[in-house]
Amino acid sequence: MLHIIDDEDVIRDALSWLARSRQIAAVGYSSAEQFLTALEQPLRFDADGDCILLDVRMPGLSGIQLFDLLSERHLVRRLPVIFLTGHGDVPMAVDSLKKGAFDFFEKPFNDNKLMDRVLEALAQSRAAGVTAQVHERLATLSAREKEVLDLILLGKMNKVIADELGISMRTVEVHRAHIFDKMQVKTAVELAGILK
Template sequence: MQALAIIDDDAAVRDALVWLLEGQPYAVTGFDSAEALLESGDAGRFNCLILDLRLGGASGLVLLEELKARAYCPPVIMLTAHGDVPHAVAALKLGAADFLEKPFDDERLLALIADCMARDASARAEHLRLSHVREALSALTEREREVMALVLGGKLNKQIADELAISMKTVEVHRARVFDKMGVKSAVELAGRLQALKEA
């Protein structure tokens, strides 16, 4: 079951949201402050966060900044009172998925949550894939990294052998190990994975 967190210091709003979501296929947890969410453990375990912009203690914007600095931040829907729209726009620039003004339309919120859940599934899969690429890179030996750089530079095995003063057979072995560790079958695929990692 997908997990959803509600962070709002207004107990009535939290209770209303929990009641609204009771019939939905989500495990819902309420928090009365940014600090309470952070102290609960890894906020990344949630698939979507509904976050009030104005909180006692750290604001919703401060919490969003903190979460965005972490390895993975789930989609965040910001709740704002009338007049907070400029701050909500700032939240969008920080990476919030969307924002709703209070009082909000229940159907629109449910649609946004469903969209965020789908977005989270896709983003988590990509995050996991890139984590595997990072782990694979860290497993390469220094020589394998040298060979990989030359392969990506378009050099042929013979050219790599000449440049590194090693045999063609040794180049072939290192090249095969690089492809195996990185989980690719071609230099083009390898370049694509490293580019995706660079852009992440």
């Protein structure tokens, strides 16, 4: 989902149309405050990724201030920010990029280049979401399951794992089944793939 935050209706409408022309779902917000209100709802990230197009200068909370709030909440990896401004300068652009902004475009901008960067930001967001889900699943494993997991990832067979941990092969099989269930995989190869 592309979140367009700009105080100018015409800009939001044009960017929404541009996004739809590239099959990107978009929603507009007239202020940083309106976006923050929406963000306070139970946070549901889009499986296809999320990206923010953010105007730098707006009445009330500025785009830079909103970006700083998102950074404090550690959300800019999952919600990459592309700044848009008609008043940008090189130091502002460099500073925002150093702080973790995905990109910075000065108005007027090249439509195709902007949407290409939005697609890249959505891909980054999607990857960050998958990584977060894997970490959440890993956190559900018991200490023993993590030991078994490490040995599975080394390619060891159940009998070898049982011998190394001093447990029965049946116990290893039960742990293996729990690990696969919790990690939402069906094979050791799939497990290794999501943990690489």
